[in-house]
Amino acid sequence: MTLEMLSDSLTKIVKKITFASLIDEKLIKEVVKDIQRALLTSDVNVKLVMDLSKTVEDRALKEKPKPGLSKKEHILRIVYEELVALLGEKEEFLPAAGSRIMMVGLQGSGKTTTIVKLSKFLQKRGLRPYVIAADTKRPAAYEQLVQLSEPLNLAVYGEPENKNPIEILKKGLQGAKKTDVIILDTAGRHSSEKELFEEMKEILEVFKPDERLLVIDSSIGQQAGVQAQAFHEAVGITGVILTKLDGSAKGGGALSAVARTSSPIRFIGTGEKIADLEPFDPDRFISRILGMGDLKTLMEKARELDELGKDQMENILKGEFTLVDLQNQILALRKMGPIGSIMKMIPGIGMSLPKEASQVTEEKMDKFMTIMNSMTAEEKNKPKIINSSRIRRIARGSGTKTEEIKELMTYYNTMKRALKAMMKGRFGKGPLARMMRGFR
Ligand SMILES: Nc1nc2c(ncn2[C@@H]2O[C@H](COP(=O)(O)OP(=O)(O)OP(=O)(O)O)[C@@H](O)[C@H]2O)c(=O)[nH]1
Ligand SMILES: [Mg+2]
Structure with missing residues (x-):
């Protein structure tokens, strides 16, 4: 079930409530069942789903509507609030001028694409990003970055022939003059996780980034929570960016799983284009997938x-x-x-x-x-x-x-x-x- 499908089924639930002739216990139970089904097919963890449905049902049956709210609005509000709660807290992300951001993640998760998207996000807020391409493992990693960032007029430093990320990083830092935010692209393909984490630690010592952002492909579903935790324990990430939420059948699972870790979700990637990056805001996200508009x-x-x-x-x-x-x-x-x-x-x-x-x-x-x-x-x-x-x-x-x-x-x-x-x-x-x- 892709997010779009999840959105469709949740929107139907909203409509069911909106057009119900009578809000009674039967309808509430039905709605709760519908929500369960929608979330489970989106790969949201069973326990989370059960907790959520129990809370929704209890609140809907026991709580009195706030003054001025109709019974329907009251139920809608409960559903909305509990779904938002499932996705955790909102964390504002805007790096200060002079910040350094290191992008990490497994191969193919979307690091390079996301760096370009993030650069655009920063440019729009008046900051001048500068990217250092230190992924020496992926063939033509530098060229990919240059090509993707072309429409942005972005400063990119790289040494296509050099296989030593630390050397590239050091030279790249020397070149960073008129810039506000330095973003570092790193390799995601290593023969083992141990090797990956070791390289990351070496880079951390030299780069000393303010932000260590982990990019995760949301199609891995609930595993995203496990991955976020592992990276966090190894190198202390400061935030997660979940990509490919546009097509992923397991987007709901990835989102809710990461929301439960100690790593805030900063952005979500919703497509291959540069503009397809959004600051993550549970409130806004849920109103959108509920069809209430954003x-x-x-x-x-x-x-x-x-x-x-x-x-x-x-x-x-x-x-x-x-x-x-x-x-x-x-x-x-x-x-x-x-x-x-x-x-x-x-x-x-x-x-x-x-x-x-x-x-x-x-x-x-x-x-x-x-x-x-x-x-x-x-x-x-x-x-x-x-x-x-x-x-x-x-x-x-x-x-x-x-x-x-x-x-x-x-x-x-x-x-x-x-x-x-x-x-x-x-x-x-x-x-x-x-x-x-x-x-x-
Ligand atoms: N649909 C969709 N595709 C995405 C998204 N983010 C990245 N991609 C695609 O995922 C693929 C891999 O993205 P990259 O940015 O190259 O991933 P990477 O993590 O840099 O990969 P390596 O450099 O190989 O480690 C590309 O084809 C991207 O276009 C997204 O949010 N939605
Ligand atoms: Mg890359």
Whole structure:
């Protein structure tokens, strides 16, 4: 069961509660069973699942709803709180200028990719990262790093021919002048764990990193907890980054298992692209997989946007949606990162948008923009007037095919319908709609 599937089944549970005609003991027991099933198929530890379901059931049956909360909201809140508790505490991660970060982890876990993602994260916060490539075991490790980091204009130091990581590290440190954070990539392939830990210890002595971040592939499920513990005991890690949560059937297991160790989860990797890294926040994570939308992430991203993005959101909330909004939305989305991942953060949209709509490629978005740039303001504000003769004119003007314009109109109409349904339809009186209104 991938996270997406877990999210689907948990979202169904939320809906079951939201649309139940009666909240009684029978429903609560049913909900608890559903949660158990969802978590167990996500590889979450049996004992954790049993503890959680017992707590949810006890609280749901015994606790009185807080003033102002309906019975449904009360149950939803309990489910939400207990799931968040399963994933542990939130730990803010922002290294101070001058910090040193050492990245460790087994081969293929995603160290190198994550270093590039993390560099982007730091750059966005005004820090200048500098990467030293000291993985002398993986063939072409330096080249991989240079290639991946190309779009970031990142300073990378490496010596492709040198097999001695300590030498590379020392020279690399001499070269680090105008930089705020030094990140070190290390080898993950050794003939034994002992050898790996020995090299790590040698490096630690020279590098003296402030942060020792362990990168773990989440597809190993509950084993992630064991791995985190082993690395922690050997070299004292300061945090864990769980990668490949996008595709992993055992993501739930990995997350909950690491959350129980003494190593905080700092980030999660949710894809192969540079933008696919998120600071880990149990609260936010759970609201997202519950389909309640990721208001917090969205707010954070929105802060990085200009007024354009905000007006856009307001129009969506008002239930009006024109091609001008679509244009602004595309502009905003292109600034924020991969479209699919952003869509999931908007309350309700993640689950109610048809697959085609969230899977439109970035290339296509750019094409749509070109087309819309050839439209008149009237056409964009009143898309209804776009008939076939206008389509032909727009195609000529933008150097595109009429089919492409029709495709854009289909996309626009799909979006519009989905947004409308979300605002007025199924979620009209539900908690989601209320959250949306609160967002305004
Ligand atoms: N889907 C997905 N793939 C990822 C993620 N993080 C890394 N990968 C992929 O995992 C593979 C291994 O990543 P690397 O960054 O090379 O891993 P590494 O730990 O540096 O591996 P070695 O250098 O061989 O020790 C690559 O194909 C990455 O694209 C993620 O969050 N999601
Ligand atoms: Mg690597």
